[in-house]
Amino acid sequence: MLDTIIYDVKNNIGYITINRPKALNALNQVVLGELSEVVDMAEKDPNVKVVIITGAGGKAFVAGADIAAMQMMTPSEAYDFARMAQEIYNRIQYMPKIVIAAIDGFALGGGCELAMACDIRVASAKSKIGIPEVTLGVIPGFAGTQRLPRLVGLSRAKEMLATARKVPADEALSIGLVNHVVEENPVAKAEEIAADICKNSISAIALGKRAMNEGIEMELKKGIEHEAALFAVTFSTEDQREGMTAFLEKRPANFK
Structure with missing residues (x-):
């Protein structure tokens, strides 16, 4: 029984909704524990080809970690809390399936970090994204100092950290x-993207995602070699045979 997360599957899409709208979907250990549970469910479910993560209430994706839950933590407890979130976010990033963040409202602190762990981010025009932890006397602990520079560059990331500025959606896009960025209802745009993904080879997408995730941490020459090895793996799959046969027969591929 889930208390803080809603999980549903429709049309090969796994929907994960953080459901604490009165707290702007703030993250505590209960939420993270349930998020871990549903991420595992979505990853293992053969009927799920794409995952969409969003927040309930229309005001926030996730407004951050739960300050009340963190206020009296010891350094040891803070470390364990950060590592718990980091482990879950890492599983999202390295999950074979594509994960889309549908951001409607605030994605701050741990919420920004959750969105960055996803593969694709769609935001409504009213959304604001940032890492304002320094206003609380701490730094991001859920991998924000690592993922943000990789997405926007080191200088911009340092500015966002130091100013604690909430970046509006149009700037986040730029x-x-x-x-x-959509005017409203980012879930609908996420579903549109998910539908396009579902038409393609999910096994090939998984290997391509792996090549990018692992290769970006490598020196270029090694990354290129790694790509060749994973490219070769695709030639052992049914999807490769179906995809190339369908192309030669001038028909749409019927991937499983």
Whole structure:
């Protein structure tokens, strides 16, 4: 029984909704524990080809970690809390399936970090994104200091950290922090993207995602070699045979 997360599957899409709207979907250990549970469910479910993560209430994706829950933490407890979130976010980033963040409202602190762990980010025009932890006397602890520079560059990331500025959606788009901005209802845009993804080879997408995730941490020459090895793996799959046969027969591929 989930108390803080809603999980549903429709049309090969796994929907994960952070459901604490009165707290602007703030993250505490209960939420993170349930998020871990549903991420595992979505990853293992063969009926799920794409995952969409969003927040309930229309005001926030996730407004950050729960300050009341953190206020009296010891350094040891803070470390364990950060590592718990980091482990879950890492699983999202390295999950074979594509994960889309649908941001409607605030994505701050741990919420920004959750969105950055996803593969694709769609934001509504009213959304604001940032890492304001320094206003609380702490730094991001859920990998924000690591993922943000990789997305927007080191100088912009340092400015966002030091000023604690909440970046509006249009600016987030221009600096590469989000992929798309829509006037409203980012879930609908995420579903549109998910539908396009579902038409393609999910096994090939998984290997391509792996090549990018692992290769970006490598020196270029090694990354290129790694790509060749994973490219070769695709030639052992049914999807490769179906995809190339369909192309030669001039028909749409029927991937499983």
